[in-house]
Amino acid sequence: MAKVPVRFTLNGRETALFVDGGANxxxxxxxxxxxxxxxxxxxxxxxxxxxVLVDGEAHLSCLTLAEIIEGRSVSTVSGLSNGPDLHAxxxxxxxxxxxxxxxxxxxxxMAAKALLDTNPNPTRDEVIEAIxxxxxRCTGYEPIIDAILLAAExxxxxxxxxxxSAR
Ligand code: FES
Ligand code: FES
Numbered sequence: 001m002a003k004v005p006v007r008f009t010l011n012g013r014e015t016a017l018f019v020d021g022g023a024n025x026x027x028x029x030x031x032x033x034x035x036x037x038x039x040x041x042x043x044x045x046x047x048x049x050x051x052v053l054v055d056g057e058a059h060l061s062c063l064t065l066a067e068i069i070e071g072r073s074v075s076t077v078s079g080l081s082n083g084p085d086l087h088a089x090x091x092x093x094x095x096x097x098x099x100x101x102x103x104x105x106x107x108x109x110m111a112a113k114a115l116l117d118t119n120p121n122p123t124r125d126e127v128i129e130a131i132x133x134x135x136x137r138c139t140g141y142e143p144i145i146d147a148i149l150l151a152a153e154x155x156x157x158x159x160x161x162x163x164x165s166a167r
Pocket of ligand 2: 098102105138139
């Protein structure tokens with residue numbers, strides 16, 4: 001299979017890889033870049049656990065052609081915390097018991113970050129809409145929604161690290 005060179009920024013770091021033509025972004029992040037934080041769930045665009053940000057917008061990385069990230073900025077959960085200092089969304093998820101098995105959590109966090117970066121004071125319905133593509137089989141969603149609203153209340157949207165060129 002032909003290899004294609006791709007250069008992009010991953011959590012603020014310049015990254016250059018050769019990827020298989022037609023490869024999806026989730027595969028390239030996990031196998032190529034060694035970032036295991038985006039999770040593989042369904043591989044079909046239905047669970048949301050592979051959600052990452054591309055130029056600040058939430059994308060399902062399992063359905064995103066890796067070649068389109070050339071020159072763009074990709075953010076994953078690996079880049080959310082600042083060393084040992086957790087991002088406010090992560091802290092609020094912990095405080096609200098919004099992660100149980102944790103399988104959905106990285107996708108939920110990135111969907112939430114995309115929301116709060118563009119809408120720092122969302123309504124409950126806007127939070128529900130923002131995570132509507134992310135499935136959770138454990139929490140019943142309420143703790144997750146509450147955690148995102150708490151992070152918004154604490155003003156995380158304006159203080160969070162941002163690697164997207166759109167902001
Ligand atoms: S693994 Fe991408 S949506 Fe499920
Ligand atoms: S915490 Fe288990 S799937 Fe959401």
